[in-house]
Structure formats: structure tokens, C-alpha cells
Amino acid sequence: MAMLEVNNLKTHFKTQDGTVKSVDGVSFSLEPGETLGIVGESGSGKSVTALSIMQLNPKPPVEYPEGEILFEGQDLLKTSDAKMQKIRGNDIAMIFQDPMTSLNPVFTVGNQIREAIRIHQDVSKDEARKRTVQVLRDVGIANPEQRAGEYPHQYSGGMRQRAMIAMGLACNPKVLIADEPTTALDVTIQAQILELMVGLQEKYGTAIVMITHDLGVVAQIADKVMVMYGGRAVEKGTTEEVFYDPLMPYSWSLLRSLPRLDTAGEVRLLPIKGSPPSLIFLPKGCNFNPRCPFVKDECHEIDPVLEEKKPAHSAACILSVEELEQNKHRVDEQLGVEG
Amino acid sequence: MVDQRRDMGPRAQPSPFEVAEVGGEHYGKVRGRTQREIIWKRFKRHRLALVGGAILLLLYLAALATPVIAPYNFAEIDYTSFNQSPSLDHPMGTDRLGRDELTRVLYGGRISLALGLAVGVFSTVIGATFGIIAGYYSKVVDVLTMGFVDFMLTLPYIPLLLVMGSIFQFTAVTITIAMIILLWPRMARLVRGQVLVVRDQEYVQAAKAVGVSDVKIMLRHILPNVVGVMVVEATLIVALAILFESAISFLGLGIQPPTPSWGNLLTDARSNMIEQWWLTWFPGLMIVITALCVNFLGDGLRDALDPKAVE
């Protein structure tokens, strides 16, 4: 049994216009010290998945019609809010995308980190203060004693995200969920933050769930990858497998739409036509069929299930591995490129 | 014509049916919505606003039609029937001079409603103009204008109106002008604040870079985005104008008798509140209902026009 196991999670929201199926049958697992990257476009359901684990989806509209989230054996979907409070920040922590709006502007950074510590650990104010400074230092903030007494608006963007990471790791959680932590930052800072996270993971042994739409980020830090589309997991596997041999046309299209240094100037970029589906009115058959470059007639009828195509590498597509290869070759040839 | 499509402003909307094409026939035709439709739909959800708007419409129609529908002349004195409580002959009773109260309320309404609307409209136009110019041009223009606006904003409304009322006898027109002078700075300040937000948006920068003239930018890009707050503030101003006028008239320094205004009708009523209850209740309720409807309307508009509102 894995430390964190998500089985067939479904997270739906009841709205005026209909039921939004943000997450519609997602499963994955996480072992201690592992890094899982969850990749997808906006609206694919990745953030909602994370919030589901933390049980932070807004209570009135959200419902969890099926599935379970097992953390160390306990089903979080059936855990009371009081018990969840003990888990949040302590065993499972989460950091968010925009550190400017995610930190309370009227309290000092040190105060907010201390708060995280003191809720879960019975330590004196002094102890908490020391630990705060320590953890700020760990995340690479210079002059931590002084910085602890400052307010979020006095920090730079990168520093703020470091502070958020510090706050997340303050209680040494087993899992850190990071929802697009680098998206709001400059590219150079991005790299620093990712390096920091990898380093901290080695030091503390934390498992990380990295949610992002940026494949570069995933390539850098994830051990395994889950690609999401339309609320479903459409491909899962190790990072290497998925990147070098994507078995789902969506993943392949994603990779092909990005510029690469090694093939710059040689390969034509292939944007994916169209836009992500409405999560209320999903297409019949495979969710991706309106935009899929390899679409067949059957794709409009059959809703593909995630199945193992190669060892430890599953994809949700009715095309066999061979058919997929042929398609890929065809497109590459059309563009006059070596496969 | 070429510009229509390239206009990057927020009002460029794809055709409603384009949205569905992406999905091809497998989506079915999901009709997207134009901005106007979204606003109207949201507004319709506000039942109070709708009711308020409807009642206001009725009131204004009544005001327009008053000379025709009023049962009596508002100055008509009838010694045989003074101080009568409401009856079929006089649905709102009569006052101490035998004048029909309903007629007086109707005529008073004409003044208050017209005045409210005029103050609202003109304060908005003047205030918004200053606000947009100040916010758009910034620096010297902004500082000067806002300095003046800030000064005007520190002037106490009621005391000043009282003073003005004691200088010259207010007529409907002059009190309207006085209130416009006092209230346009509110609009100016609000609009200018909003302009500052809009001005830094990228589509404005883009338009400027392309070389669109300032006036055009202000009209086509900035104005539509401040209309939201303008409309809401305008309704507030209308309500305030009606409330202020009635207060000043009540104290005897506003609209002077024999011209009836809801405010001065209440001055008369004051001496006989206990016995002639109708003289106090009817004009007062009219003021409350009118102001209430205006405020409901404003609230409905605010919600409908708020781009941040979550569906």
C-alpha cells in the first residue's frame, strides 16, 4: 500500500449550468520521497485534484460521488474536518501559485510561518521563532532573522515563493503539493526554486506532487508523470517513458508543440488546434477527439480507459502502440523531419 | 472596418457560434453569450432591482402625467373640507387649507423625481468628464483637478445647501444646479480611480502604440470600462439628491411653498402629526419608496455590470 493512494477520484461541482466534472476518475499513487508531476492545460482538473486531497474544495458546490483518497490507509474523503486540520500543513502541505496573494499582507512572514508551526507542534514561542529562522535559512533567504519580521510586500517574487515553501515545510510534512509554484515567476527564478525544492526533498525526504502545465518543470524534477485532460488521467508513467515515447496523442501533441533546443530550426512546431473542452458538456467518446491529430471514427464512440501499454506506462487511447508509431512517423515525414 | 477585428479591447467578442465550432458537431451548438446578454441575464436575476425599476418607471410616468391625472389643482383651497382623513374624494386626505393631498403629493413628486434625475445625469456627465481627463492625462492635469475635487469633497453638503437656501430662495432649477455643483466631484473621484485601473491595461497601451488619438481612446476603450461604476454611482447620486432636497425643503430653506415638494409637505405636516397622520405618512413614504427603488436598481446594476462576479 502506497503512502498516498488515489483511487478513481471523482470531484464534481454542481452549478447553475450543470454538473462540472472537474475530476472524473483519476488514480495515482505516491511513495515517500517520490516526485509525481501532474501535467495538463488549464481546466484539466489538476488543481482540483490537489484541492481534493487537501479537502479544500468549496463545500457547498463540491461533491465526491466516487473514489477514495487513501493517506496512510485513511480515506481522506471520509475524514472529518477536525481531523483534516491536523493533517493539513502537518502531514500533507500545499503551496500555491501566486505567492503575493497567497500570503496575508497584514502579518509578517515570520508570524505566518510560526503560526504553521505552533498549530501542530507544542513548542514554546521561542522554539517556534528559532525554527522559523532555520527554515527561512533552509530555503535560501539571506538574513533570515531580519526577514522574518518583514511583511510579504517587502519581499521579491522569488523570495515570497521561497517563504511559502518554508511555510509548507515548516512541520516537515510527508507530502508537499505544489500547485504551479513557478508559473508566476521569472524563468531564472523558476530554475532556482526548482533546484531548491529538489535539494529540500533530498534533505527532508518529502514526497512532492508537482502540478504544472510546464513540461520543462516536470522534466526537471519529476520521477513519474501523470498527464491529465478533461478531468481524466490520459497517460501515466515514468518521466523518461512519457517524454521519449508518449503513448497518448495528447501528450505527444503537447511535446511536439514545444520548442526544443536540440531540434531548433529543424522541426516544425505543431500547435494543438482548438481549445480544452467544457467540463459540463464533454464530447462523446474520447474527450480529445475534436483536437486529436490521429483521430479515427471509433474515437467518437469509444471512451478509452487508462490501460497499460508498456511496462509501468499506461495511456488512455484506443490506438495500439504500433498504430501510434505509424501515425507519428507519418506526421514527421510530412514535415520532412527524422522521427 | 479593418479595425473592428484587430481591436483588442474587451468589447471585441467572437460570434456566439464560433465557440461551438471548435467542438464540431460533437458538442452540439452551445451558444456563447455577448456581453450585453450576460449583463441583462445577470440583472434579471435581481428581482428587487427589477421591481424597483418597474416602480420607478411607474412613478416617472405618473410624474409626467400629473397635470392630466391629478384630481385637483395643488393650490386649490377648499374651506369646507380641511383636515380630512383619506376618503374616496381625497385618497390621501386634505391639509389644513383643504388642499387635496394626493394632488400635492403628485406635484411634489414631479419636482423631486425630475430633480433627482437631472442631478444624476448632469453630475455624472460633468464628473465623468473630469474624472476621465484627470485619470487619463495624469501628472499636472490630474493633480490640479483632483486637488479641486478634494477641496469640493470636504465641503459639508447639508450645511452648504442650507446656507445657499438662505441666500436666495431656491427654485427647483436653482436647487438642482446647487446640488449638481456639490455632487459632481463624487463622480469625478470615482471615475478617475477607475480610469487609473483601466489605463494601464494592455489594450490601451496597444491602442496608443498604434497611434489612436487620445479622444478616441478615452471614448472607445476607457469609457466602456468605467460605465459600470458610473452607473452605480449615478443611482446613488439620484437617491441622495432626492433625500437632500426633501431635507432642505423640510427645514424651509429649499423649495418654497406654494410649490409643493415632498419635503415642504412634511413641514406643514409637522404641526399636526398626531391627528392628521396622513400628512406625515404619505409624502414621507413616497420619498422612501422612491429612494429605495433607485437604490435597488443601482444594486442590481452593480451586480450585473461587475466583471468580477462569479456565476
Place this chain on the structure above:
Amino acid sequence: MFAYIVRKLLFSVVVLFMASVVFFVLVSLSGDPLLNLKQNPRIQQSDIERLTAEYGLDQPLPIQYGIWVGDMLHGDFGTSFEQSTSVNSIIARRIWPTVLLMGSSLIFTVAVAIPFGIYSAIKKYSALDNAGTFFSFVGYSMPTFWLGLILQLVLGVYLSSWAGVRIFYISGMTGSGGLIDLLQHLALPLITLSVISVAEFSRFQRSAMLDVLSSDYLRTARAKGLSRRVVYLKHALRNALLPTVTVVALSMGAIFGGAILTETVFAWPGLGFLLADSLFKGDYNVARALLMISAALIVFFNLVADIAYSLVDPRVSFD
């Protein structure tokens, strides 16, 4: 910080000067203060001339203005035409009732409106919230003076005759003396004056709280493991109260306007009543002095609003 305050003070002084000019001119235009006397056949021409000279009314306006300002800066507001005593003494007698009324109204308003606004935001669309919103609208749309009249009628006259004993008084500030008596007199004017403010502030607080409730940092606080209660009371509240501080301070001017009406309806012997009264009777010096006071009040509270806000919001810098 210091430079900021100084700058604001300077601006305030300039504004007050400009206002004083406006007030002076306006009041001077409102008519001849000696008109009554002049029309009285028993007053001798020599007396009129003497009074004219005494009050400096024969001087050109700018000089009259200069004298007036000069006197004001020395704390002297001149002499009342109506009562022939110094304006200062008249004001001194009437200032306490107004302070009492406005002060207690402010406390009452804040104590009621803020918690209610916050609760309304948290329990958005609940029955209480909807009722509260409706009553706020009504309160907001009610003319203060009419509310006063109605309260006099219903809670003053009707209630007392139904109960057989006087519960609330409808005019004046004191009757038989004592605290209870004072409260009985204060109650109705207090409610009248406060209703609009309670309506306005509770709506505003609700809206401010709603804004805060949708903030990201609340989500972060929950993600840390804080209970909803702590998140609301600690994280949300601090942020939601900030804008209200400003709004309350800035509305003092409007509250004074309301006080004028309330005092007049209830014959409450304060400055508001005095203002309306003095304008009627052409007692200019009193009127001008009161106008200056009301402008000074507004300016003062604007300053308070600015400074208070900059103190409680750490994001505000002083340049």
C-alpha cells in the same frame, strides 16, 4: 511618516482657508443681518449706525473677511447679532449636546454595523443576511428627518399612550435630570441619527468581508491546518476591518449633516439645531462659525482617516 503627516496637515490648512472664503462670501450674500432692526421703527438711526460700525459692516468685504479670519485665529468667533453675546459662548453652551449625540451614535453604529456586516458576509444569502440587506436598503433610503418624525409619533406618542407611561421623550435633552432621564431623551435622536450609518456601514463591511473571503491567503491559512474559526477571526477580520476604518472616519461629515436634521426635529439643543436656526434669523456670525466648525470637522476626520489607515495597513508607504 512625519513628512507625510505634515504634508497632509498643510493641505488641510489650505482647504480650510479656501472653505472659509467660500463660507464668508456665501453667508454675506444671504442678507443684511441688521434688516430686522432697520425695519423696526423704534430703533434709532444713530443706533443702527453705531451697530454698523461696531460690527464692521460698513467695511468692504475683503476687510471684513480679514477681520473675521484674524479673530478666528485668536479663537474669537465674533458676536452674535441675534443675542448680542459672543458666539463663542453660544457655541460653548451647545457643543456638548452635539458631541454627546454624535459620539454615542458613532459608538452605537460601529458596535452594531460591523459585527452584522461580517456575519452577513460569512453567512451569505442566509435568511438573516437577506433580511439585513433589505433593512439596510430601507435605512439607507430613509430621509433622516422623516424617520425622526415617525419615531416621535410611534415610539414617542403612541407607545407612551399605549403603555400608560412616558418611555421615550420626543424633544429636548433634559427633563427632570439624571441619567435615565437623559437616556430617555437621547434614545430616539440616537436611533434616528444612527439608522442611515448602520445601514451604510454594515453593507460596506459585508462587501469588504466578502472581498477578503475570496482571497488566496485564506486558502493558504486553511491549507496550514487552521480551523475555519481562526481563519475568519484572525486572518480575514484584520484585512476586512481596514477599509472600514477609512469609511467611518470619512462619513463624519455626513453624520453631522444628519445631526442638523435630527437636532431640529427633536429640538435637541446642539450645534446642528443652532445652524438651521441662525440661518433663519440671519445671525451671520454664528452661521459662519458653525460652517467653519463643520468644515474643520470634515477636514480633521479626513486626516484621521488617512493617518489611521497608514498605521494599520503595513503596505502603505509614506511617499
